[in-house]
Amino acid sequence: MTTTDADNFYNFSDIDPNETGSDNFYTFTRIFLPCMYSCVFIFGLAGNTLVFIILVFYEKLKTLTDVFLLNLAIADWVFLWTLPFWAHSAAQEWTFGTAACRIIRGLYTLNVYTSMLTLTCITFDRLIAITFATTAHRCQSKRMTWGKLICILIWVISLAFATPQFIFSEAFRIDKAICQEKYPNHRTEFVLEVIQVVLGYFIPMLTMTICYSLIIKTLLHARSFQKHKSLKTIFSVVATFILTQSPYTFLRLIKITEWSFNLNRNFEYAIVITEAFAYFHACLNPVLYFFIGVKFRKNFQKIMKKSKCVKWQVTVRQGQTTEDEGSKTFTASNNADATSMYPL
Numbered sequence: 001m002t003t004t005d006a007d008n009f010y011n012f013s014d015i016d017p018n019e020t021g022s023d024n025f026y027t028f029t030r031i032f033l034p035c036m037y038s039c040v041f042i043f044g045l046a047g048n049t050l051v052f053i054i055l056v057f058y059e060k061l062k063t064l065t066d067v068f069l070l071n072l073a074i075a076d077w078v079f080l081w082t083l084p085f086w087a088h089s090a091a092q093e094w095t096f097g098t099a100a101c102r103i104i105r106g107l108y109t110l111n112v113y114t115s116m117l118t119l120t121c122i123t124f125d126r127l128i129a130i131t132f133a134t135t136a137h138r139c140q141s142k143r144m145t146w147g148k149l150i151c152i153l154i155w156v157i158s159l160a161f162a163t164p165q166f167i168f169s170e171a172f173r174i175d176k177a178i179c180q181e182k183y184p185n186h187r188t189e190f191v192l193e194v195i196q197v198v199l200g201y202f203i204p205m206l207t208m209t210i211c212y213s214l215i216i217k218t219l220l221h222a223r224s225f226q227k228h229k230s231l232k233t234i235f236s237v238v239a240t241f242i243l244t245q246s247p248y249t250f251l252r253l254i255k256i257t258e259w260s261f262n263l264n265r266n267f268e269y270a271i272v273i274t275e276a277f278a279y280f281h282a283c284l285n286p287v288l289y290f291f292i293g294v295k296f297r298k299n300f301q302k303i304m305k306k307s308k309c310v311k312w313q314v315t316v317r318q319g320q321t322t323e324d325e326g327s328k329t330f331t332a333s334n335n336a337d338a339t340s341m342y343p344l
Contacts, residue, residue, distance in 0.1 A: 047286035079111035113158035
């Protein structure tokens with residue numbers, strides 16, 4: 001789910017537009033990508049907004065996990081607001097200029113690093129909270145302070161690694177106006193791609209696998225029903241991470257190591273589909289970390305009850321207003337009838 005997204009959306013520089021099947025491919029990208037991006041944008045924005053409301057106004061950031069999850073929701077927001085630009089670019093062409101191209105691509109890459117590093121921190125936090133429960137509870141205030149500093153550090157590191165996209169991204173025309181990186185040479189591109197894949201996928205994957213293995217080992221020795229819920233959450237997180245990110249990551253590795261695959265039409269279809277599928281992390285994060293959690297469901301129910309109460313109060317007030325207006329109208333009608341019956 002890392003960068004070179006416009007390059008992977010439709011690689012016009014690598015494919016002859018007159019080649020057989022190219023029209024079908026361009027038609028596919030113009031329909032499939034805007035639809036996918038729109039769905040991710042709408043549902044992701046709604047889900048992460050709900051996450052923000054619950055964490056800030058209901059949970060009030062009581063735990064370190066809440067702080068990390070808020071950081072993850074903010075990172076997803078940053079990513080989500082780039083999708084309307086990419087949807088328009090896929091359906092038509094890039095019409096926003098080079099400055100916007102650099103900002104949008106830079107923000108996208110910033111989200112990639114921020115999300116993955118935050119997920120890694122959440123994994124460490126869960127390992128400490130479960131394996132060293134007593135010590136973690138005793139040092140809760142210190143962990144909260146360190147957690148906030150770590151979140152700031154995550155954004156600084158992510159901004160540093162996203163700098164190449166802010167610098168090398170450009171808007172230019174081939175078949176149509178597109179937005180993608182123009183590196184000084186292929187070696188620079190290769191090095192940056194490898195760094196991004198390693199930091200954005202392999203390190204988080206290795207960390208999550210090791211930490212969750214230790215967590216599972218600890219929970220299996222616990223004698224409580226709660227461990228089954230925890231195991232369910234853990235397996236959901238790991239499985240979703242693997243299913244959404246692995247296909248696109250491995251295809252990207254093939255793409256940068258074997259140039260001949262860039263000329264293969266089926267490979268381009270696979271790149272487009274797996275990349276769009278990887279973007280669903282912005283929608284699934286609220287589900288994974290909250291909808292299967294007890295606290296989120298309780299707070300969500302509170303929000304729904306409040307909204308229903310507000311609607312009920314508004315309905316009652318409108319009904320009372322209607323009754324008052326009806327009463328006034330009835331009285332006025334009687335007075336009018338009386339006047340007409342007894343003219344002066």
